[in-house]
Amino acid sequence: MTQLQGKRLPRPGAGQGRVLAAVLGLVAALGLGAVGQARADTPSPEKAPAAASRWTDQPHGFASLAGGTTGGAGGKVVTVTDQASLAKYAAAEEPYVIRVSGSIAVEPFGSDIVVASNKTVIGVGDTGEIVHGELHLNPGTSNVIIRNLTIRDSYVEGDWDGKTTDFDAIQMDTVDHVWIDHNRFTHMGDGLLDIRKDSRYITVSYNQFTNHNKAFGIGWTTNVLTEMTIDHNWFNGTKQRNPSADNLAYAHLYNNYLSSQVKDGDPVWTYGNWARGKTRMVIENSYYDGVQHPYQADATAELVQRGSILRNTTGRTDAWGTAFDPHEFYDYRLDPAAAVPALVTRFSGPQQRIGVTLHVPADYPTVQAAVDAVPDGNAVPVTIAVAPGTYRAKVYIPATKPNIVLQGTGQDRSDTVIVYDTPAAYGGSTGSATVRIAANDVTARHLTFSNDFDEAAVELNGEQALAMKTTGDRIVFEDTAFLGNQDTLMTDSPKLTTVSRVYVRDSYIEGDVDFVYGRATTVIERSVIKLLSRGSTTNNGYMTAASTWTGNLYGFLITRSKVVSDAPDQSFHLGRPWHPGGEPEAVAQVLIRDTELPAAVKSAPWTDMSGFSWKDARFTEYRNYGPGAEVTADRPQMSDEDARAHTVADYLAGSDGWAPYARH
Template sequence: MTHLHSKRLPGAVPGVGRTVATVMGLVAALGLGAIGEAKAAEPAPSVAADRWTDRAHGFASLAGGTTGGAGGKVVTVTDQASLAKYAAAEEPYIIRVAGAIEVAPFGSDIVVGSDKTIIGVGDTGEIVHGELHLNPGTSNVIIRNLTIRDSYVEGDWDGKTTDFDAIQMDTVDHVWIDHNRFTHMGDGLLDIRKDSQYITVSHNQFTNHNKALGIGWTPNALTQITIDHNWFTGTKQRNPSADNCAYAHLYNNYFTDQVRDDDPVWTYGSWARGRTRMVLENSYYDGVQHPYQADETAELVERGSILRNTSGRHDERGDAFDPRDFYDYRPDPAAAVPALVTRFSGPQKRIGDSVTLHVPGDYPTVQAAVDAVPKGNASTVTIAVAPGTYRAKVHIPSNKPNIVLQGTGQDRSDTVIVYDTPAEYGGSTGSATVRIDANDVTARNLTFSNDFDEAAHELKAEQALAMKTNGDRIVFEDTAFLGNQDTLMTNSPSLTTVSRVYIRDSYIEGDVDFVYGRATTVIERSMIRALSRGSATNNGYITAASTWTGNPYGFLITDSKVVSDAPEGSFHLGRPWHPGGEPDAIAQVLIRNTELPAAIKASPWTDMSGFSWKDARFTEYRNYGPGAVVTEDRPQMSDEEARTHTVADYLQGTDGWKPYARH
């Protein structure tokens, strides 16, 4: 008889994220009503699985973990030959599948070797008419964010004449199957067979099929598997079928729209077979026949789930095991599962838009991670840099765009990239600790430093760059640039080429020309520290712009604060730099709505190399503080002009670039 059967949910857990709170609101809106009377579930553990992490959780995280192709090169494939080549290679690869790859002959295998990550680009990566196959002995594989579909042979509903699974693996270890959609295949959707170990299956959709997820086909009880946050919809059986699993942990799965054909036995939800020990918790069954069942030889513990309009077997027997003896996790409330799983299962654009390379661990140095990025890279690659001091130079060449350098510490000072080369060894290019020649590069939560010691070398004025950029659309957020002379150079490939740089919520320090170059550069909501060189009259220059005369927008410093320990009236706002005496390098600098210290001179602009500051385009607008006095030598921008010299005016260009709009 169809009925509503429910279990009480665990109490509220401190620290549950805003996503769950939002989803619980959705649950209320869905009108699920009271949960009902039943035994109380055990208190939820303390650690939640991150829906967006690129690190495996559950059993796949144990015994050394599952890292896939980490440490290898990143490649993007659009055809079967390339996919097959890299998937079967001996060396590690992160393989990005862009668009739909149709496999021929129909139902053929793509063999996946050890140490591979296969991930869909965006949410459109597909493998059509083919199977990913992991042979015995394969280890350390991640398959994410793909749709694998349509190898079904008409009339073969039971899959007896073909064996065209979406993914099949035999005697493998450390595999993470995450955020995929499996539909309409020739036999099973996912077959995990013959003593495979340390497996996690999470956030997938199993749909429009007879046999969803089968585990086992062995007399040995060896397999350890975590199955969480999956959506089984429009399937008939094997949701999953777990045969002789040593440990099968299922939580927060959603079972709905079961295919019903009046089969009294082989239409079911989850089945613990043989000697399987299964723990099933905080899941949601809606309209399912035999939602969970266990052989007499198996053990099955269920807690915290919601069963709605279910019928047939609800077996519970034995003690099974405690998953917390193996790993930490925190299940979401069962009432939240329908909204959470329907929203977050299957391919996600957020996951496929960016591959993350970890330093150290996956790659020993930042440069090694940069080197792994493919030439002509069209999608975002994030290089996540762990806290620490990295004494090495970094170069992002022009053929490697779309890179994000991301410090992962609590503060930007936790992660420092530093070197100590002066300009006498190769000029500004050779001096720079970090050089960015590519377009579309972002750096966040990092410190860049050049700690060349002038005094130790008996030098008083020597270029030593922390950062040099040549690329367009460069963003620095929550970053620090440390140095003395020429700390930060924002440049472009040629005088008449306009590159744009946006710096926000950051810190820049130096003494001589420490923000300079010809790129259109906006520094917003940042702190600029003008360091004293010990002079009572001239301690240095903040800017040295070399803007092309045809470019109306050079440097904009806005809504920021300049601080200094230099004596009063001893620091310049800037001077005009004409590299090599180039007459068409006509500096443009606007400092607006910025606090200026007493160290700033009353006449803050000065000549350089025979070029008068009065021929440059130096202005201020509505600055304040003790150094913001207005004199004859301090051109002030009019209100009318200021309306066309905003952050947007400097950065949008002809392509409408709006990095400031992300905040």
């Protein structure tokens, strides 16, 4: 873009209703960390890592100990829709995050899909399922996450006791570090979930076990090694093993819901939880409704129960010994037992909102490495979670990798910064951008994007230094900051006649020359825009430089925002019309409405550019206020009637009805 003459000065440094209402407020429950020491006479896991929440993609409980469970983190993300692809990636030596899309019918009936170490197998949305087959973890397998799947229907008619088939949903022998979360298991040939033979560091959470005889068995060993957390699971229409825990060193069961137990007159093998052998079991704040033998223990076992609710139950409720204190291994927060039925029925099983998350730098060393792990043609959102810190590197999201959510995980957007310092003189305007987004359907939130090239310290012909450039469609920025000087934020499209849309909300943008510019249809709402002083008393710069295609009714809309400045009064323009390469069909459209303007804004705030008159552009204001919001002959005001057709919805809807603002 045309260089502005002169340099800027350096920048300054009760009843059911109440219970249900409470449940809806528990989405962020279950903080998980660790304090204390294990008992000296039993295996001693390491302390747990930092806290997690109900919707975290990080395992909690025993699966979080002794180095944690990360599954396929660090590997490529793949999406599978058939048995051959699932089997190939699940058995591979290298780590993979495997997304199961739709229903995969396994043949021959009841066959195994072997899952090797360092894998995440996760359903896409709430419809990923494996039918007629089993996920099988062989001895020695380590570090596996299985989430958000339905595994169903390998039952053989007439084999209610599973004596002739061994078609489990998931079976594992002598494995370690496994997280089984938010799955639905139903109507299988033997057990739904069998975790056997000294498997260690396991968490089973938020699953549904339904329509089955032998739901969930653990053990089959005389050793006392297994450590397991079992929480927020729903056992519904099952008969026994809910679970059966044989010789577990530690079995921590909390906030589970047992209901609609199968009743076939069996006085012994119809039961809820059973601590067998030398198991130490702790049960907390669970809910048993219509269950025979809710919880029982062998004479050699220890079982502690506290806080659970029993409704219409019969039979054994054993409790003896001291078992162990789960807080010696990890921290956790119990949900009220009365809330468990409503909470677990709503939040257990596959969930539409659970997706793949790639962590930077824990699993991928750089943001770009995480982007590169996303498959081309990606059709399902992948979240790249960026830990607090300063990442001095460029990032490019190519057009082949849509549906990415780039998200900082700090308390404030300033905690996570992606920054570089390239000016246009060293790579052109596009090459100067710290971050470039060419893909469609990308969201960035809780981040700061910066180009910290110091235009006052270096003599160059071009001082453009972009913090962000977008060319994709349906781009969203929420709670983000864009820091720079000239050309800070460019929202563009692949070519003049292609309309791309960008929505910026609750964000901060700063700059001096043309620092919000391009031809994309762009809405900036509820944000702060800072006009930086370059030290001039007469002309410190231009806020916008739109290059809207003349065939596009909507260019830039700045609404319900606040413009601030440290520049002198009457020294800043609201914008000028940019015609790239002298293109006559690029006719800027900018509307600033319902926005506070500072005294730094000129009374005649629009100006010409490169021989093109601002009066030929489409510059208007509507109901602005503040010391810089004068109404003069040089400030076109939009009529009430036209303003009704220039709303956020009008700018963004397009032909597909895109409405990102409706998420709030």
